[in-house]
Amino acid sequence: MPPLTRRETLAGAAALGLAAGSAQAREDDAGQGQTPKQASGTVYGVDHGTRSPLPDVLVSNGRDVARTDAQGRYRLPMPGDGVVFVIKPPGFALPVDADNVPRHSVLHQPEGTPRDLDLRYRGVNPTGPLPEAIDFTLTHADEPEEFEVLLFTDPQPESRLELSHVRDTAVARAMIIPAAFGITTGDVLFDDLSLYGRSNAIVGRIGIPWYSLPGNHDLNLRAPDARYSRETWKRVFGAPSYAFQHGRALFVMLDNVVWLGPSVANGGGRYEGRIGEANLTFLRNLLAEVPAETLIVLGTHIPLHTDTAPNEPHNNTIDRPALLDVLKGRKVLAICGHTHTTEHHYLADGLHHHVMTAVSGSWWSGPSTRTGIPSADSRDGTPNGFHVLSVRGTDYTTRYVPAQGEPDGVMRIAFESQPRGGMPEVIRSMRPMEALRPPVAQDALADTTLVVNVFDGGPRTRLSYRVGTGAALPLQRTRRLDPFVVELFARYPETKKSWVQATPSTHIWTARLPEDLPPGAHRITIEGSDEYGRPIRSAAVLEVTRGV
Numbered sequence: 001m002p003p004l005t006r007r008e009t010l011a012g013a014a015a016l017g018l019a020a021g022s023a024q025a026r027e028d029d030a031g032q033g034q035t036p037k038q039a040s041g042t043v044y045g046v047d048h049g050t051r052s053p054l055p056d057v058l059v060s061n062g063r064d065v066a067r068t069d070a071q072g073r074y075r076l077p078m079p080g081d082g083v084v085f086v087i088k089p090p091g092f093a094l095p096v097d098a099d100n101v102p103r104h105s106v107l108h109q110p111e112g113t114p115r116d117l118d119l120r121y122r123g124v125n126p127t128g129p130l131p132e133a134i135d136f137t138l139t140h141a142d143e144p145e146e147f148e149v150l151l152f153t154d155p156q157p158e159s160r161l162e163l164s165h166v167r168d169t170a171v172a173r174a175m176i177i178p179a180a181f182g183i184t185t186g187d188v189l190f191d192d193l194s195l196y197g198r199s200n201a202i203v204g205r206i207g208i209p210w211y212s213l214p215g216n217h218d219l220n221l222r223a224p225d226a227r228y229s230r231e232t233w234k235r236v237f238g239a240p241s242y243a244f245q246h247g248r249a250l251f252v253m254l255d256n257v258v259w260l261g262p263s264v265a266n267g268g269g270r271y272e273g274r275i276g277e278a279n280l281t282f283l284r285n286l287l288a289e290v291p292a293e294t295l296i297v298l299g300t301h302i303p304l305h306t307d308t309a310p311n312e313p314h315n316n317t318i319d320r321p322a323l324l325d326v327l328k329g330r331k332v333l334a335i336c337g338h339t340h341t342t343e344h345h346y347l348a349d350g351l352h353h354h355v356m357t358a359v360s361g362s363w364w365s366g367p368s369t370r371t372g373i374p375s376a377d378s379r380d381g382t383p384n385g386f387h388v389l390s391v392r393g394t395d396y397t398t399r400y401v402p403a404q405g406e407p408d409g410v411m412r413i414a415f416e417s418q419p420r421g422g423m424p425e426v427i428r429s430m431r432p433m434e435a436l437r438p439p440v441a442q443d444a445l446a447d448t449t450l451v452v453n454v455f456d457g458g459p460r461t462r463l464s465y466r467v468g469t470g471a472a473l474p475l476q477r478t479r480r481l482d483p484f485v486v487e488l489f490a491r492y493p494e495t496k497k498s499w500v501q502a503t504p505s506t507h508i509w510t511a512r513l514p515e516d517l518p519p520g521a522h523r524i525t526i527e528g529s530d531e532y533g534r535p536i537r538s539a540a541v542l543e544v545t546r547g548v
Contacts, residue, residue, distance in 0.1 A: 037077075037078050037079055037130060038075050038076060038077055038078055039061065039075070039076045039077075039078035039082075039084045039108065039130060039134055040073065040074065040075040040076070040132075040133060040134070041059075041073070041074060041084070041131075041133040041134040041135045041136070042068070042071070042072045042073050042074075042133065042135050042136075043057045043059065043068050043072045043074065043086055043135070043136045043137075043138065044072060044135065044136070044137045044138070045072075045092060045137075045138050045139070045140060046137060046138070046139045046140065047139075047140035048140070051137070052072075053068070053070075053071050053072025053073070054068060054072045054089075054092075054138065055068050055069060055070045055071070055072055056068060056089070057072070057074075057086065057087070057089050057138075058086075058087040058089070058243075058286070058289055059074040059076065059084060059085070059086050059087065059136070060076070060084070060085055060087060060242075060243070060282060060285075060286070061076045061077060061078060061082050061083060061084055062082065062083055062085075062239065062241060062278060062279075062282055063077075063278050063281045063282050063285070064076050064077055064282075064285060065087075065282070065285040065286050065288075065289055067289060078108060078130060081108060081109045081110070082107075082108050083105050083106065083107050083108065083238075083239050084105065084106050084108070084134050085104050085105035085106070085238070085239045085242050086104050086105075086136040086138070087104075087242075087243045087244055087245065087286070088102075088104065088138065088244040088245055088246070089138075089245050090143055090245050090246065090247055090248070091140065091141065091142075091143045092138040092139060092140055092141060092143075093138060093139045093140075093141040093209070094138060094209065094244070095137065095138075095139075096209050098204070099200040099201050099203070099204030099210075100203075100204040100206070100207065100208060100209050100210050101200055101204070101209075101210060101212075101236075101237060102209050102210075102211055102238075102244075103238065104136075104238060104239070104242060104244065105238040105239040105242060106131075106134045107124060107127055107234060107238075107239075108127055108130055109124050109126070109127050109234075110126060110127055110128055110129060110130075111126055112124045112125050112126035112127065113125075113228060113231045114228065117220075117222065117223060117224070117228055117231075118222060119220045119222050119223065119228070119231060119232070120193075120220070120221070120222055121193040121194060121220060121231075121232040122232060122235065123220070123228070123231030123232055123234070123235060124231055124234050124235050125235075143180075143246060143247060144247065145247040145248050145391075145392070145393050146247070146390075146391065146392050146393070147179070147180040147246065147247055147390075147391055148177070148178065148179045148180060148388055148389065148390050148391070149179055149180060149181055149182065149183060149388070149389040149391070150174050150177060150179045150181075150182035150183070150206070150208070150386065150388060151182070151183055151185070151335060151356055151386055151387040151388065151389055151398070152170060152174075152182065152183065152184040152185070152203075152359050152386045153184060153185040153186060153187070153301075153335075153336070153337025153338075153356045153357075153358055153359065153386075154186065154187040154215065154337045154338065154340060154358035154359055154360050155170065155184065155187070155188060155189075155199070155358075155359040155360055156187040156188075156189065156190045156215075156217060156358070156359070156360040156363060156364075157189060157190055157195065157199070157360070157364070158190035158191070158192065158363075158364070159192070160195070160198070162190070162360070162364045163195055163198060163199060163202065165360075165364055165373050165374065165376075166199070166202065166203075166359060166360075167202045168373060169359070169373060169376075169384065169403035169404050170359045170384075170385065170386050170403040171202055171203060171205070171206060173386075173401060173403055173407065174206050174386065174401075175205070175206050175207070177388060177401070179208055179388070180208065180246065181208050181209040181210065181211065181246070182203070182206060182208055182209070182210040182211070183210070183211045183212070183213070183251070183253075183299060183335075184203075184210070184211075184212045184213065185213045185215075185253075185299050185300065185301055185335055185336055185337045185356065186213050186214055186215025186216070186217075186218065186257070186300075186301030186302075186336075186337055186338065187215035187216065187217045187218065187301065187337065187338070188212055188214070188215070188218055189217060189218060190217045190363075191217050191221065193218070193220070193232045193233075196232070196236045197236075200236070211244070211251070211253065212237055213240070213253045213254075213255065213299050213300070213301055214230060214233045214237075214240050214255055214257065214301065215257060215301040215302075215337070215338065216257045216271050216301065216302070216314075216338070218230075218232075218233055219257070219259050219269070219271070220232055221262060221269055222262065223259060223261075224261055224262070225259060225260065225261050226258050226259045226260070229259035230255070240255035241253060241254045241255045241278075241279055241282065243286055245290075246391075247391060247393070248293075248294060248295060248391075248393050248394050249294065249295040249296075249297055249391050249394070249396075250286075250290050250294050250295070250296050250297070251297045251299065252283060252286065252296060252297070252298050252299065253299040254275055254279045254283070254298065254299065254300050255279070255300075255301070256273050256274060256275050256276070256279070256300040256301060256302050256317055257271055257273065257301055257302055258271060258272050258273070258274045258276065259271050260272060270314075271314055272313040272314055272318060273300075273302030273303070273313060273314060273315065273316050273317040273318060274317065274318050274319050275300075275317060275319050275320075275322070275323050276319070280319075280322055280323065280326055283323075283326050283327075284326050287326065287327075287330065292329070292330070293331070293394055294330075294331075294394065295331055295332075295333070295391065295393075295394040295395075295396060296327065296330050296331065296332045296333070297332075297333050297335065297389070297396075298327070298332055298333070298334040298335070299334075299335050299336070300317065300334070300335075300336045301336060301337060301338050302314070302315065302316065302317055302336065302338045303315065303316060303317065303336045303338060303339060303343075303353070303355050304316070304317045304320050304323065304334055304336070304345075304347060304353050305317070305320065305345055305347060305353065306338075306339050306341070306343060306355055307341075307343055307345075307479070307504075307506050308339045308341050308343075308380075308503055308504075309339070315338065315339060320347075324347065324348050324351065327348070327351060328348070329350070330350060330351075331350045331394060332350060332351040332352070333352050333354065333389070333396055333398075334347075334351060334352070334353040334354065335354050335356055335387075335389075336353075336354070336355055336356065337355070337356050337358060338355075339355055340358040340360070340361065340362065340363065340378055340379060341355060341378060341379065341380040341382075341503065341505070341506070342355060342356065342357045342378065342380060342382045342400070342455065342456055342506075342507060343355035343458065343506050343507075344456075344457075344458025344459060344460070344506075344531055345458075345459075346459065346460075354387075354398060356386070356387050357378060357382050357383075357384065357385045357386065357387065357400060357455070357456070358378060358384060359384060359385070359386055359403060360376060360384060361374075361375075361376030361377055361378045361382075361383065361384025361385075361403075362376055362377060362378055362379050362384075362496060362497070362500045363376075363497045363499075363500060364376050364497075365489075365495060365496035365497050365500045366488060366492065366495055366496060367488075367491075367492045367495050368495070371404075373404065374495065375404070375488070376403075376404070377484070377485055377488060378485075379485060379500060379501060379502050379503045380482060380485070380502075380503055380504070380505035380506070380507070381412065381453040381455070381482030381484055381485045381502075381505050381507075381508070382400075382453070382455040382456070382505075382507075383402040383403070383404060383405060383409060383455065384402070384403050384404065385400055385401050385402040385403040385404075385455075386400075386401055386403060387399065387400055387401065387456075388401060397532045397534075398456075398532075399456070400455055400456035402455070409455065410454065410455060410456075410536050410538060411452055411453060411454045411455060411457075411526065411536065411538050412452070412453045412455070412482075412484055413450070413451075413452055413524065413526060413538060413539075413540040414436035414437065414450075414451040414452075414453075414483050414484060415436065415437060415438065415440060415448055415449070415450060415451070415513070415540075415542060416436065416448065416449040416450075416451050416483050417438055417440045417444055417447065417448040417449075436451075436483055436484060436487065437540065437541075439543040439544070439545045440513075440542065440543065440544055440545065441544075441545050441546075441547055442517070442518075442519055442544055442545065442546060442547070443547070445513050445514065445515045445516075445517055445544065446512065446513075446515045448512070448513050449510050449511070449512060449513075450465060450475070450510060450511045450512075450513055450524065451482070451483055451508060451509075451510050452465075452475060452508065452509045452510070452526055453482050453484070453505060453507060453508050454507050454508075454509065454530070454536065455507065456507070456530065456531070457477075457506075457507030457508075457509075457530065457531070458506065458507060458531045459477070460530075460531045460532075460533075461477070461507070461509075461528065461529065461530050461531055461536075462528045462529050463475040463477075463509045463526060463527070463528035463536075464526075464527060464528055465511060465524060465525060465526050465527075466524075466525050466527075467514065467517065467522050467523070467524060467542075468522060468523050472527070473511060473514075474511065475509035475510065475511045475526075475528075476509060476510055476511065477507075477508070477509050478508055478509065478510045479504050479505070479506060479508070480504055480505065480508055480510070481502045481503070481504055481505065482502065482505050482508060485502040486502045489501065489502055513542070517542075517544050518544065519544050519545055519546045520543075520544060521541055521542070521543050521544075522541070522542045522543075522544065523539060523541060523542075524539060524540050524541070524542050525537070525538075525539045526538045526539065526540075
């Protein structure tokens with residue numbers, strides 16, 4: 001393959017369509033009777049060393065979407081600061097850097113990041129005048145319609161040590177899972193943006209293209225508002241909102257974290273979940289160019305909806321109705337992170353919303369007595385981990401993979417029988433899990449609850465249990481705290497971040513144990529099906545004693 005030109009190399013340098021600025025500049029040009037500036041160029045494809053123009057490839061400025069003509073040429077409005085990015089078509093690969101970060105966008109920011117902003121982390125260098133041509137080069141690649149994708153969210157290392165935890169848990173486990181590419185849906189870091197280089201180097205060793213989406217901890221926190229809140233992200237990764245095709249699926253990554261500015265009162269800042277007019281326009285224009293049967297995989301950082309805090313604008317997408325209207329009639333898997341919980345929602349016909357397990361779990365909290373790595377169990381009881389998306393044409397499933405411990409962990413079974421003396425004093429004198437798998441006195445069975453946390457469960461998960469070889473008995477999905485996490489945080493308070501508390505889980509099932517179980521050891525079998533109808537099964541031993 002011929003070497004890339006300087007212009008083609010710059011096609012991966014970075015970028016963000018600063019939508020508000022672009023829109024204002026367009027209005028200013030029109031008001032002054034000026035001809036709006038346009039970005040233009042050619043998309044090339046390389047196949048067996050031959051480079052030729054590619055027709056029918058989509059290119060965008062973050063709002064408008066153009067399709068290349070028979071000579072591979074495109075033209076897009078570019079009235080002010082902005083971005084141009086190519087939307088990878090099926091059967092082609094984007095260029096990637098040494099750390100497997102895809103390079104799909106070119107930033108047009110003539111003056112660069114304003115120096116008077118005094119951002120803590122370096123932003124964008126001046127790009128100079130709009131080039132006469134912004135070209136992109138893609139490489140032909142075999143691309144089966146059946147493939148798998150690694151899905152990370154919220155690795156969120158706050159320090160170099162915590163970045164090592166990411167390396168030695170999720171990344172180490174992901175390295176042995178075959179996949180076409182990976183995605184991180186935000187909070188790649190925890191405010192210290194100087195760690196991007198090392199983070200990308202570590203994740204890049206998984207050995208596949210790795211797409212990233214920014215979160216609220218990937219912001220330039222000194223920016224006065226959203227206008228310049230992604231300057232470091234743009235320099236490192238490129239456009240915060242973008243799209244690409246793979247097989248018969250369209251992956252749309254939308255930055256829905258809107259920075260409202262620093263707050264003197266709390267020393268941090270304010271943000272909200274919002275898709276925004278520019279992203280909605282981009283999505284609407286993009287969907288008009290793809291077949292109706294295409295599987296849409298929509299990535300955001302902030303959930304479209306979460307049960308954890310359903311009324312908080314910084315935990316939910318406040319313009320969700322407008323988004324759902326754009327997506328109406330489409331088959332959509334919407335993936336996100338942010339809440340450090342695991343949730344499944346079905347927000348509209350054909351729209352499955354999956355709040356994914358955080359790589360950092362409870363922000364790298366919990367005891368580290370066995371490996372030196374915090375247990376990091378999520379506050380809803382799911383062990384820290386990630387997910388794998390399996391796509392078969394336009395059908396899909398996902399599966400959860402714990403980042404530590406047994407790689408096939410599906411659920412946790414507990415017997416909640418309150419020990420005399422209460423919590424947490426008594427549990428401190430017991431071994432871990434002893435308070436959740438204790439021998440139960442026969443006369444205490446009526447007050448003992450079987451608690452099952454299906455780590456990736458949701459409203460379509462079905463469960464029952466049986467004692468020994470007896471009949472299947474119902475388990476009821478119950479929104480409540482996971483007793484394991486309550487015990488863990490009570491037992492090891494010094495190992496958790498100050499804000500970390502157990503939160504009600506959406507994937508717990510409970511039942512009262514039969515009161516007539518005789519003394520002795522009993523097998524308790526849990527069986528059922530997950531969100532996709534796949535069988536799940538586990539078991540535990542319940543010991544019943546004669547007296548208190």
